[in-house]
Amino acid sequence: MRRPTLLDLLFTMAAACATTPTVPAGADPAINAPFRDAALDVKVWTDRFEGESREVYRAREAIVAAIGLEPGMVVADVGTGTGLFVKYFSERVGPTGRVVAVDIAETFLALVRERAAAAGLTNVETRLGTTDSAQIPAGSVDVAFVCDTYHHFETPTTMLASLQSALRSGGRLIIVDYHRIPGKTSEFLMGHVRANRETVISEIEAAGFVRLQGPPAPFLDENYLVVFERP
Numbered sequence: 246m247r248r249p250t251l252l253d254l255l256f257t258m259a260a261a262c263a264t265t266p267t268v269p270a271g272a273d274p275a276i277n278a279p280f281r282d283a284a285l286d287v288k289v290w291t292d293r294f295e296g297e298s299r300e301v302y303r304a305r306e307a308i309v310a311a312i313g314l315e316p317g318m319v320v321a322d323v324g325t326g327t328g329l330f331v332k333y334f335s336e337r338v339g340p341t342g343r344v345v346a347v348d349i350a351e352t353f354l355a356l357v358r359e360r361a362a363a364a365g366l367t368n369v370e371t372r373l374g375t376t377d378s379a380q381i382p383a384g385s386v387d388v389a390f391v392c393d394t395y396h397h398f399e400t401p402t403t404m405l406a407s408l409q410s411a412l413r414s415g416g417r418l419i420i421v422d423y424h425r426i427p428g429k430t431s432e433f434l435m436g437h438v439r440a441n442r443e444t445v446i447s448e449i450e451a452a453g454f455v456r457l458q459g460p461p462a463p464f465l466d467e468n469y470l471v472v473f474e475r476p
């Protein structure tokens with residue numbers, strides 16, 4: 246039998262790559278360590294998440310207007326944090342709809358409940374997720390909104406499976422996340438965000454979602470917005 250040549254080895258490696266499904270590496274758990282801290286200071290994080298220096302904060306109303314929420318819909322805000330989007334979602338889906346605010350940090354969820362009660366929002370509920378699952382009943386959600394959180398998923402494969410289960414057939418998954426462009430993106434974000442837009446899209450497609458033509462998002466520059474459908 247002849248010895249394998251370099252070409253044979255390269256061919257074998259290429260064939261293996263072509264048949265191996267994409268199993269995305271997750272975020273380093275250290276990225277979520279501040280949120281797991283029971284002593285998490287909600288004032289500090291509210292100032293950080295809801296300040297003019299943050300693009301998604303400045304563009305919050307444009308983002309909400311662009312994603313096609315309608316009265317009566319159920320929208321899950323996965324990785325709700327301080328609940329920046331909750332009030333706007335609540336207004337859009339109205340009294341016949343529901344906002345399900347999900348986070349792995351109970352302290353954030355308590356804040357979201359407190360803010361919803363203070364604002365008289367009766368269509369908001371909270372759900373404690375895990376790093377593996379959004380803990381949302383199957384087929385109960387029209388839109389899953391994931392802002393600045395996909396890159397915090399420690400186990401993207403299981404999170405995507407849980408979001409796929411949570412969405413009704415034809416439901417949409419909306420991802421807003423930071424670009425990761427060498428030479429353009431800040432050094433901090435290059436280290437903080439594990440994957441660029443193209444990688445994120447390919448991971449989500451590999452999980453069985455179908456990419457849709459998203460709305461134009463001229464209000465975003467540091468971030469992108471992509472839309473998928475649960476077939």
Ligand SMILES: C[S@@+](CC[C@H](N)C(=O)[O-])C[C@H]1O[C@@H](n2cnc3c(N)ncnc32)[C@H](O)[C@@H]1O
Binds near residue numbers: 391
């Ligand atoms: C950077 S914050 C974004 C908060 C909010 N979406 C915003 O844009 O203001 C990321 C949030 O995701 C939460 N998180 C991380 N992994 C999560 C997971 N697997 N499921 C739900 N929430 C998660 C964190 O606790 C944190 O509140």
